[in-house]
Each structure stands twice: as structure tokens, then as C-alpha cells.
Amino acid sequence: MPRGSSLRxxxxxxxxxxxxxxxxxxxxxxxxxxxxxxxTSPDGAFDHITALASQLLRMxxxxxxxxxHDRIWFKSRHGLDIEQIGxxxxxxxxxxxxxxxxxxxxxxTDLRALANPLVAGDFGAQFYLGIPLRTRSGFxxxxxxxxxxxxxxxxxxxxxxxxxxxxxxxxxLELGLVxxxxxxxxxxxxxxxxxxxxxxRALLRELAHRSKNLLAVVLAIAQQTAARSHSVxxxxxxxxxxxxxxxxxxxxxxxxxxxxxxxxxxxxxxxxPFVGESTDRVKYDGRSVMLTPLxxxxxxLALHELASNAMRHGALSVPRGRIHLVWHHTPTILHxxxxxxxxxxxxxxxxxxxxxxxLLARLAPEALDGEAELAFNPxxxxxxxxxxxxxxx
Numbered sequence: 249m250p251r252g253s254s255l256r257x258x259x260x261x262x263x264x265x266x267x268x269x270x271x272x273x274x275x276x277x278x279x280x281x282x283x284x285x286x287x288t289s290p291d292g293a294f295d296h297i298t299a300l301a302s303q304l305l306r307m308x309x310x311x312x313x314x315x316x317h318d319r320i321w322f323k324s325r326h327g328l329d330i331e332q333i334g335x336x337x338x339x340x341x342x343x344x345x346x347x348x349x350x351x352x353x354x355x356x357t358d359l360r361a362l363a364n365p366l367v368a369g370d371f372g373a374q375f376y377l378g379i380p381l382r383t384r385s386g387f388x389x390x391x392x393x394x395x396x397x398x399x400x401x402x403x404x405x406x407x408x409x410x411x412x413x414x415x416x417x418x419x420x421l422e423l424g425l426v427x428x429x430x431x432x433x434x435x436x437x438x439x440x441x442x443x444x445x446x447x448x449r450a451l452l453r454e455l456a457h458r459s460k461n462l463l464a465v466v467l468a469i470a471q472q473t474a475a476r477s478h479s480v481x482x483x484x485x486x487x488x489x490x491x492x493x494x495x496x497x498x499x500x501x502x503x504x505x506x507x508x509x510x511x512x513x514x515x516x517x518x519x520x521p522f523v524g525e526s527t528d529r530v531k532y533d534g535r536s537v538m539l540t541p542l543x544x545x546x547x548x549l550a551l552h553e554l555a556s557n558a559m560r561h562g563a564l565s566v567p568r569g570r571i572h573l574v575w576h577h578t579p580t581i582l583h584x585x586x587x588x589x590x591x592x593x594x595x596x597x598x599x600x601x602x603x604x605x606x607l608l609a610r611l612a613p614e615a616l617d618g619e620a621e622l623a624f625n626p627x628x629x630x631x632x633x634x635x636x637x638x639x640x641x
Contacts, residue, residue, distance in 0.1 A: 294323055347382075352376040451505065546612040553608060585632050
């Protein structure tokens, strides 16, 4: 019964109960399940209410019942030892079809009650007064009812008292629902927090792993750069440029929670320091694909080296020079092609092979289980890389 319900006129005892629509009954049963009250342990608060109802209305039996799909289960019972009865025989099953009080003054002459085991059996109940336990959403879960072993007439005061007690029952049920929702939200928040913490721990582990790898790569770059530098200043400039290019790649990988980096973002980030905001020096041609962290790191190093070489003595060393970067992949292979045009004629294969050449020809492709081809053509330098498509996410 909703809070603040006023006393309604008592129905005629011979008024037949309406049958519920199937859809309404399904929704009512969903409400019963939502309150999680069926088959729960005894509760002193409900027992106090049934005892009080019995005392105030001078009735030997008082019950808080919940109507399930095939049974009527008693959450609290005062003066009765039965825990449940079948729904098709229950007075409470008729009570939940009402909006107000459901009254049977004399069960011996009331066709609605003759089949009820509490009436027809040894128990011998002859009087019934029930108030539906109505939720805020308008569904009757069961009833608060009182029974007597002799016919009797009920007063409006009796009905008003039972309505108030039924409201207290519903307050208790609503409070339980609120507590249940709060517990559910609390456990959901704990689960979300645990997932976040697991995610953070995974990121920290990945960061530690990446940091160790990154330091190893930086150390190798520093050693190779030092071995082929002409002076300290040359070494510092080359090393600074390569480490900066490496950091660009790792910034992209970190932005994607260490999953990898998009190849188009990787290319533009590596070439931007050499071409600035100019859009006519470099042409990109390929559908955006996500590279694994390992592929992004090695391809990023290669692209930086290609752009650096192009700036020193390739297509980017003259105003008219152009670069065309193409990529595509099949189910098995990722193809990348760097082509320079309209620049100085590419020199022949150098006898003194520096770190850049070693990186492009061997280090990057071998790290990715692929192969590379460098071409020093009169029309311009080109670099082709083929690696397994497993490096594409």
C-alpha cells in the first residue's frame, strides 16, 4: 500500500475478483523478484507487525503474504504454522487483484473462499480481511491480512488500522530494496575499481617493459652513432635527432595505451620536423592501419632515418624534391614503399655504410621478420619494406 493511502469504501463481499492481464501479471512477478523477499529468513520487524495487527484488531491470525506465480508464501505469520499454500486456493491471491481492502465476512457462505484450505480444512477460518502490499510502481506483491475462526463484521477503523500497518510493511520492503540497490552499486563500484586497478597495473608492467626496451634501443643508437660521427658536435646532433624521433613514436604508442600506433600518424609525426607544415613535399598514400608497438618503433626509426638522409643529400635537400610514401597490406604482408623524386641523383651504394644504411637494410626488417630493399637510382632513392601482416592490428 502506498504511503498516505486514504481509507477507500469497503467493497461488497459478493463482488467477484478481476483476473489479471497476462502482461500485468508478468510485470507483477518481476516486481516480486526485484524485492528479493521470497524464501528469506524470518524477520523480527515483520513479526512485530503481524503480532500488532492481531492485537489491535483482536484477530487470532495475522499474515504477511507474498504471492508467487504458483504459491502464496508467508513472510510472517502470527497464530499459524503453515509456511505456504497453493495460489489457486488462496484468499491473498484474490486480495492482490484489488486496490483496496478485500473482505470475506463469512467464508461459509462466500463462494470465493470455500476452496481455501484455511477455510475448508481443519484450520476452519471464517473471516478474512486483507490489504494489498502495493509498490510505488503500482504492483501488488502480496497482502497484510488477518483471519478469524468465526464470521464477523469489520469496521472502517479496523480497515484503517490494517492499511497503516500495510504501509509500514511496504516501507520495510522499500527500505530493503534501497539497501539491496545500494549493495549492488557498491559491489559494482568495487568491481569497476578492481578492473581499473588491474588496468593500471597492466599499464605499469607494460611501461616497465617498454622502458627497458627503450633504454636498450637508445643505448644501441648512441653506440652506433658515436662509432660513425665525425666530431662530438656531429655525434650530439645526430643522437639528439634520433632520440627525438624515437620519442615521437613512443608518444603515439602511449596515447593508444601501449597498443600501438597508426601508420599515418607515425609517418606525419616523423617527417614533420623535416618538412614543417608543407603539404606538397610529401605525399602519403594508404589506408590508416594500426601497427603493433614493435612495428611502430622500428618503422618509426626507419622513417626518421629516411627523412634525415633526404634532408641532408636527398629529395628534401632541394626545393623541388618530393617524397611519396605508400603502404598497403594483404592478409599476409604489409608493404611500405618510400620513393624520392626531383632531387639530386642518388649516389651509388656507399662503400662506407653508416648506421642509417644498417638500420634500413638490416636492423629494422630483421626485428620485424621482414626484408628490405634499398635502390640508389638516378631518378632518386627508394626503400621498400615487406613485413608479416601480423604486425598490423
